[in-house]
Amino acid sequence: MSNIDFIGRSRTWLFISIGVFLVAFSALAFKGLNFGIEFTGGNLLTAKTNKPVETSEARSALRPLKLSDSIIQPVGKDSVMIRYGGQKDLDFKDKVVKALSSKYKVVDVQFEQVGPGWGSQITQAALWALAFSMLALLLYISFRFEFKMAVTAIVALIHDMAFTLGVYSLVGRQVTPATIAALLTILGYSLYDTIVVFHKVGENTTKIGKESYGSMVNRSLNQVLVRSLNTSITSILPVVAILVFGGETLKDFAFALAVGMVSGAYSSLIVASPLLVFWKEFEPHYRNLKRKYA
Amino acid sequence: MNQKQKYILSLAIILILAGLSIFGLFSRGLGLGLDLKGGLNIVLTAKDGPKTPVNQKTMDQALFIMRNRIDKLGVSEPSIEQHGKRNIILQLPGIRDANKAIKIIGQTALLEFKIVEAKYNSKDTFQMNQALAKKEKVLGPTLMTGEGLSSASAGYDTENPAATSYVVKLDFTSDGADKFADVTSKNINKRLAVVLDGQVMTAPTIKSAITDGSGVIEGISTLEEAKKVALVLQTGQLPFKLGISQQQEVGPTLGKDSLNAAFIAGLVGFALVALFMLAFYRVFGLITWISLAIFTSLLLGSMVLLDYFLQSVGAAGISLSLPSIAGIILMIGVAADSSIIVFERIKEEVREGKGFRSSLDVGFTHGFKTFLDADLVTFITATVLFWLGIGPVRGFALTLMLGIFVDLTVSLLFTRSILKLIAANNWIKNPSLIGLKLKEDAEVV
Numbered sequence: 167m168s169n170i171d172f173i174g175r176s177r178t179w180l181f182i183s184i185g186v187f188l189v190a191f192s193a194l195a196f197k198g199l200n201f202g203i204e205f206t207g208g209n210l211l212t213a214k215t216n217k218p219v220e221t222s223e224a225r226s227a228l229r230p231l232k233l234s235d236s237i238i239q240p241v242g243k244d245s246v247m248i249r250y251g252g253q254k255d256l257d258f259k260d261k262v263v264k265a266l267s268s269k270y271k272v273v274d275v276q277f278e279q280v281g282p283g284w285g286s287q288i289t290q291a292a293l294w295a296l297a298f299s300m301l302a303l304l305l306y307i308s309f310r311f312e313f314k315m316a317v318t319a320i321v322a323l324i325h326d327m328a329f330t331l332g333v334y335s336l337v338g339r340q341v342t343p344a345t346i347a348a349l350l351t352i353l354g355y356s357l358y359d360t361i362v363v364f365h366k367v368g369e370n371t372t373k374i375g376k377e378s379y380g381s382m383v384n385r386s387l388n389q390v391l392v393r394s395l396n397t398s399i400t401s402i403l404p405v406v407a408i409l410v411f412g413g414e415t416l417k418d419f420a421f422a423l424a425v426g427m428v429s430g431a432y433s434s435l436i437v438a439s440p441l442l443v444f445w446k447e448f449e450p451h452y453r454n455l456k457r458k459y460a
Numbered sequence: 461m462n463q464k465q466k467y468i469l470s471l472a473i474i475l476i477l478a479g480l481s482i483f484g485l486f487s488r489g490l491g492l493g494l495d496l497k498g499g500l501n502i503v504l505t506a507k508d509g510p511k512t513p514v515n516q517k518t519m520d521q522a523l524f525i526m527r528n529r530i531d532k533l534g535v536s537e538p539s540i541e542q543h544g545k546r547n548i549i550l551q552l553p554g555i556r557d558a559n560k561a562i563k564i565i566g567q568t569a570l571l572e573f574k575i576v577e578a579k580y581n582s583k584d585t586f587q588m589n590q591a592l593a594k595k596e597k598v599l600g601p602t603l604m605t606g607e608g609l610s611s612a613s614a615g616y617d618t619e620n621p622a623a624t625s626y627v628v629k630l631d632f633t634s635d636g637a638d639k640f641a642d643v644t645s646k647n648i649n650k651r652l653a654v655v656l657d658g659q660v661m662t663a664p665t666i667k668s669a670i671t672d673g674s675g676v677i678e679g680i681s682t683l684e685e686a687k688k689v690a691l692v693l694q695t696g697q698l699p700f701k702l703g704i705s706q707q708q709e710v711g712p713t714l715g716k717d718s719l720n721a722a723f724i725a726g727l728v729g730f731a732l733v734a735l736f737m738l739a740f741y742r743v744f745g746l747i748t749w750i751s752l753a754i755f756t757s758l759l760l761g762s763m764v765l766l767d768y769f770l771q772s773v774g775a776a777g778i779s780l781s782l783p784s785i786a787g788i789i790l791m792i793g794v795a796a797d798s799s800i801i802v803f804e805r806i807k808e809e810v811r812e813g814k815g816f817r818s819s820l821d822v823g824f825t826h827g828f829k830t831f832l833d834a835d836l837v838t839f840i841t842a843t844v845l846f847w848l849g850i851g852p853v854r855g856f857a858l859t860l861m862l863g864i865f866v867d868l869t870v871s872l873l874f875t876r877s878i879l880k881l882i883a884a885n886n887w888i889k890n891p892s893l894i895g896l897k898l899k900e901d902a903e904v905v
Binding site for chain 2: 207210219221222237238239240241242247278279280281282291292294295296298299302303306307310343344346347348350351353354355357358361362365366369389390392393396397399400401403404405406407408410411412416419423
């Protein structure tokens with residue numbers, strides 16, 4: 167079994183985490199997120215062509231225009247719908263048609279403004295769902311383990327989501343519905359990981375001997391470390407595979423997952439547990455243990 | 461039956477289930493979502509109502525109501541967006557039964573309560589609708605609309621057990637109940653017509669004032685129809701009428717290139733994980749391979765089964781889209797983790813010097829408790845997301861909920877049985893076979 171001092175250096179970790187969190191937070195506050203066309207609405211260009219359009223072919227034809235946020239969808243036998251962000255000027259549509267003409271003969275063009283497919287009401291519903299699920303988790307973990315664990319698990323969760331969104335903001339990647347799916351996946355991983363750690367802590371708490379709460383938690387962390395690392399490795403390997411081989415549209419999804427998983431592995435060991443120790447050692451019993459054995 | 465036979469039986473059960481899942485998957489298949497396969501593109505155009513002009517506010521309202529109906533129909537994740545000032549683009553994945561779905565999603569669902577004019581009192585609802593079509597004055601003014609409704613549900617006609625028809629039960633809000641009591645008390649012995657989108661659904665005679673805030677639409681011939689009526693009433697009335705102005709097939713937004721790339725990435729990812737598990741856990745790694753294969757086929761199989769069930773009751777069923785694939789990836793990770801938790805626990809017990817057989821026992825029991833907790837927490841999150849989420853979020857949540865059931869099933873029926881069965885063999889007692897280092901040999905009793 168490894169013997170790494172996670173808790174002893176918790177102040178260092180805490181400073182790093184707070185620093186990272188602040189960077190992520192200010193990126194979100196000042197730079198904001200680059201929302202995709204599904205959220206903002208934009209332009210819809212329907213082009214009638216001389217032959218059936220294949221999504222990947224059209225995408226490569228449009229590549230020189232750097233329309234990273236476009237949604238390309240073949241329609242019927244001889245048309246294609248291209249949706250792209252609203253910030254472009256009207257002349258831009260001629261460029262799109264010209265780029266498309268390199269692969270297809272464009273017979274007819276229709277151009278319109280479209281509203282967001284993922285409107286504010288859906289975002290609102292999703293946020294409510296998120297808030298309620300956190301409340302439900304708080305109740306369940308408090309009931310099954312204890313209140314302090316519930317709070318720290320949720321702090322770790324928020325840490326991971328904020329970190330991922332912060333990275334998104336910093337690198338200026340587009341937020342698409344796929345990003346939301348990735349964020350939800352991260353939520354799942356982060357919680358799962360934290361609960362496994364707390365399960366061990368809970369088990370060891372019942373047989374705490376001549377040691378402080380902090381060193382007991384540290385032992386628990388070392389006991390689950392191999393599992394934690396191996397799980398993270400087995401989860402990240404497929405994501406790396408998607409990142410390398412997954413093609414243009416899946417890369418965004420894989421990128422969000424990769425960032426969130428690294429953050430999740432880190433936070434269950436280094437955010438949730440030290441925070442729990444810090445809080446628990448205010449309790450008289452554990453304060454005494456700490457004075458005695460630390 | 462002795463223990464050994466019991467374990468062999470559960471292995472047989474899980475293998476048969478996995479086989480059935482693979483069979484179901486290949487014979488029936490799962491529909492692919494809009495992003496992966498495309499579907500039907502319908503342009504609906506809003507027409508100004510008498511009181512509600514088409515503007516951004518009513519369009520937003522209409523989009524929200526239609527979203528809700530889509531979600532109540534199932535989890536096949538259609539897309540819906542505003543297009544210009546008064547058009548709505550609805551895209552439905554798969555074109556099986558698309559017309560039925562359009563009817564439900566686009567139905568105005570204007571519910572009105574009116575008094576039947578005295579000279580039509582002897583007519584039945586079919587005759588009333590015929591007379592209405594001829595623009596005869598069958599009904600009085602609208603006394604109340606569906607706005608006072610709090611819920612609507614389909615059910616059997618319990619008042620009249622001999623009847624073979626179905627009913628929709630209506631519950632009013634307290635305001636609605638007051639209004640309904642007022643309307644019914646003033647019109648005793650007259651017939652009250654319940655009119656949905658201009659069609660008289662039912663027209664019972666008011667025998668006494670109804671003050672308990674409930675009503676009923678009777679005489680619906682099929683349960684499916686009753687459910688449809690309940691669904692559109694529950695989600696509320698669209699502010700205006702919608703007409704279909706265009707309908708065409710559309711291709712996928714992610715395209716074949718993405719799907720092929722995802723397939724290659726999936727294979728490479730699986731191979732990497734398999735190699736890692738084999739290197740780290742040896743025999744246990746091999747067990748993980750098999751359990752993951754069983755897990756994946758059972759998860760997909762249960763999705764096929766649920767899809768079949770949903771479609772048979774008239775809902776829209778399930779289709780695989782990027783969010784649900786994300787859910788599958790997450791659950792495969794979780795399933796691998798369940799194995800890792802158990803194996804790490806077993807190694808821990810062996811290191812502490814316990815015998816092999818008891819280590820396997822304790823390892824599974826304790827490991828199971830740990831991931832049961834972690835699974836339950838994930839399940840709670842998924843349930844809330846499914847309950848409150850909209851559109852793609854629900855597909856994701858559903859995959860998670862199914863995945864957790866399958867994970868627990870595979871752990872109990874497969875992992876436990878195979879561990880118990882190999883525990884009886886002597887060859888497994890060589891620690892290097894499960895990835896324990898040789899220097900720890902001495903600790904093994």
